[in-house]
Amino acid sequence: MAITDILSAKDIESALSSCQADDSFNYKSFFSTVGLSSKTPDQIKKIFGILDQDKSGFIEEDELQLFLKNFSSSARALTSAETKAFLAAGDTDGDGKIGVEGKIFGNFIKF
Numbered sequence: 001m002a003i004t005d006i007l008s009a010k011d012i013e014s015a016l017s018s019c020q021a022d023d024s025f026n027y028k029s030f031f032s033t034v035g036l037s038s039k040t041p042d043q044i045k046k047i048f049g050i051l052d053q054d055k056s057g058f059i060e061e062d063e064l065q066l067f068l069k070n071f072s073s074s075a076r077a078l079t080s081a082e083t084k085a086f087l088a089a090g091d092t093d094g095d096g097k098i099g100v101e102g103k104i105f106g107n108f109i110k111f
Contacts, residue, residue: 003050003071006043011035012071019068025082027089027104034071048100058097061087 004012015033019025031037036044049055051070053063065083068075078086090098090105098104 001046001050003047006039006047007035007071016068016072016075020076022076022079023081025068025078025086027086031104044105045100048105056097058099059090060097064098 011034015030018033019030036047039047048059051063051067052059053066053070054060059067061083064086065078065080067078067083067086069077086104087096087098090102092099092102
């Protein structure tokens, strides 16, 4: 499954263009622009599964650094500061990884 099976290519392009410069990534505005707020819990879980490159059930720091590349192979990698801020925002229990039910993705999913 490709991410464009769930998210609009136009929305992805718009979200990526808003964070082209280093240290301009904001996960809240990116998720809003890419259209996550209008997706069902099942669709969000599928997107999470795509982002979870190693299929561990979590998104770790190395996967977060390459987060934007999941949306386009030509997108940039997140800077170290962006990656650490993103991880801190989503790591609910301090284990160094983000789960689908955590603060970031869990906000979109009503369990």
